[in-house]
Ligand code: SF4
């Protein structure tokens with residue numbers, strides 16, 4: 124097996140960070156590990172020859188969405204009492220369902236990996252131009268649908284913002 | 294012949310940190326000049342070593358971590374700030390042939406990615422300090438930087454569309470005839486404002502807002518950790534200036550003088566502009582800042598994109 | 612928008628303006644005679660202490676930094692001790708305003724730094740000067756009706772002799 128050192132390293136980091144996410148007691152620490160995991164994933168993408176996807180991963184997930192998570196957690200100010208309460212939640216009854224589903228997914232993934240492994244071959248770098256051409260060529264319908272979704276989100280956000288202000292006014 | 298990467302990294306660190314340190318002195322002298330006073334002029338010729346004196350002072354200060362703070366995150370926050378700013382410098386092309394980390398075909402996006410991560414430094418500092426002023430500062434910073442990052446990205450899209458590449462080197466090369474500041478003047482203005490907000494510099498320094506928040510997110514920081522925030526802010530100014538130079542002012546291009554010098558001159562002028570803004574303008578209220586962003590800058594940058602697209606389509610052959 | 616640009620331009624023009632501050636230890640600012648600096652106690656033209664220990668300055672002082680004790684000699688009042696704590700004084704000049712005899716005066720001298728805090732407590736010996744300060748001709752006992760050796764009642768300037776209330780004459 125031709126081991127690729129940067130790939131292995133970032134993959135290890137990703138797995139380890141994800142593990143830490145699940146085990147941290149303080150919410151912010153868990154979120155920080157999640158950020159690290161996302162960054163490691165970005166590295167994996169880059170090593171696999173998709174710099175555009177890697178950068179987007181950093182900008183969108185690590186840079187924007189996770190900041191919002193941190194933001195919300197900051198405002199909620201989760202402290203020790205919450206972690207105590209959380210302990211009572213971690214009962215088999217709660218996690219067994221999601222755990223089973225995740226195991227199923229893992230099995231499917233392992234199967235897919237076994238199927239795909241022998242192909243291997245050289246890594247082709249996919250640059251921004253190709254991504255753009257793909258998006259606006261075969262996948263243009265997807266782009267349109269996604270933009271519909273975003274527009275709906277935009278309108279509803281606007282509506283919510285308006286609503287609060289109207290109530291404040293009188 | 295290129296020097297080994299470690300040497301390049303070390304040299305970059307020294308040069309950039311030195312630059313940021315000296316900038317504290319430059320800024321105070323310039324502010325003095327524009328406010329009819331002297332500024333620091335005692336240590337060394339013209340006060341040149343004031344920055345060194347400050348550095349020594351800050352190094353020898355008690356490095357205090359509040360007992361109520363979240364230690365690991367508290368220590369991590371300033372380091373993140375410094376790191377992300379320095380990382381972004383890697384892809385800025387100083388001359389046609391040379392940039393610190395070579396040319397990246399997603400260079401511009403890389404810069405945005407590091408800037409996006411830079412938000413963490415401020416937000417985490419605010420959270421880890423576990424004090425209300427710091428937290429308020431951190432939340433302001435999060436909202437401000439995330440929103441302005443959006444306009445920053447959108448405003449550069451015009452440039453990217455005209456060039457057809459995210460590579461900063463290609464962008465500069467595309468400005469051989471005409472600097473983008475003229476066809477992309479809207480984008481230029483939006484980018485400049487968003488840049489100021491990104492580095493949370495005056496007049497957009499609401500995360501720090503001395504008059505209402507103590508010192509904002511770094512209220513609880515002292516010693517070299519505070520120094521790190523300070524230096525990364527100044528390094529951020531240099532970074533944004535360098536970015537504006539590359540994106541809109543033709544980068545290293547210019548007659549007679551060597552390219553690196555042109556680059557340095559343009560960046561320096563922009564840094565001075567930043568300081569002038571600080572000297573002249575009052576700080577807006579927080580809702581004004583947000584309104585400016587979402588109600589003026591966002592439509593402007595969208596307009597810029599649409600207009601650029603239209604022009605490109607009209608010009609396109611066929 | 613135009614306003615902002617104009618502000619920027621005007622601030623930029625300040626580059627050519629003369630500086631309003633001076634480099635202090637080398638060039639000294641010109642202080643007007645009524646500048647409110649170090650406090651002194653003056654003497655009247657005859658060389659005697661002006662202060663009559665009336666305590667008005669101590670009452671007027673917003674930070675309570677004056678302390679004195681009255682003593683009496685030949686009908687003249689004078690302070691037994693007079694103490695100003697300059698580490699608390701805010702140089703507001705209220706004491707000077709309150710003083711009925713022009714005894715306490717503020718002078719244009721502000722260079723009174725000390726390495727030890729107690730050194731900032733000035734005693735009467737430190738405060739008393741040998742001159743008359745800002746009011747060269749004024750002498751309280753010469754214009755007031757108080758009886759002192761060498762000046763009986765009614766002998767002060769612009770003072771009429773006392774009325775003999777037991778006489779029937781107008
Ligand atoms: S100047 Fe003001 S503060 Fe100082 S001693 Fe006089 S009254 Fe008090």
Ligand code: SF4
Nearest residue numbers: 662663665666668710
């Ligand atoms: S200095 Fe003036 S106000 Fe103060 S006790 Fe003496 S006479 Fe009275």
